[in-house]
Amino acid sequence: MRQTKRLARVYVNVFRPESYEEEFMEPEHTMNSRQACEMLSGAVRLNYVEEIGERATLRVLRAASRPYMLRKYALRVGVLSCIPVLVYVHGAVTAVLLQTVIYLSTRPFAWKNRGRGARVAERILRHRIDLHGRERAVGRALAAELSHIPAKALHSRQWRDHLEKLLPTEEDVREIAVKLSDQYEGSLQDLTETSRALAR
DSSP states (O other): OHHHHHHHHHHHHHTOGGGSOGGGOOGGGGOOHHHHHHHHHHHHIIIIIHHHOHHHHHHHHHHHHHHHHHHHHHHHHHHHHHHHHHHHHHOHHHHHHHHHHHHHHHHHHHHHHHHHHHHHHHHHHTTOOOOTTOHHHHHHHHHHTTTTSBGGGGGOTTTHHHHHTTSOSOHHHHHHHHHHTTTOOSBHHHHHHHHHHHHO
């Protein structure tokens, strides 16, 4: 998954081994991008794909990493779009100097944004699904994929609270859905429809 690779790269970029004193280095700070990607992929498979399916996982990861990606590309486009304007107004030599100043002035924002991406990766590695304050976005992502999320996910310790919020508000329908979820073979959407029919 592209999201996993991007998060792995930013995670390794933030936790570079040379940034730490040798005696304080943690094992995870010594990995390269490939190792980080493998670890993240394993955590995603275990806590996301196996629980809620591949399509829902992809949507959830997109929702979780969207603020990081938007800021990253906004900074990049902003810096690059200054070049033609500066060359036109000030000439090539002055434009290069001004462009360097603009680039350096945006570095603190870029570093802060990398920290945002690294925190999402860290939460995935620690098997947490509260992806850096993106609960609403994650909820919307799950709601969009109800027809592809296995009903058994409702029985999952990690995902139960998130998925129960997506069930119908009728108490009897919710009760039936929770009771059937462990053995039900279809999707969460099918389970909801079955529960509604049984509640009538």
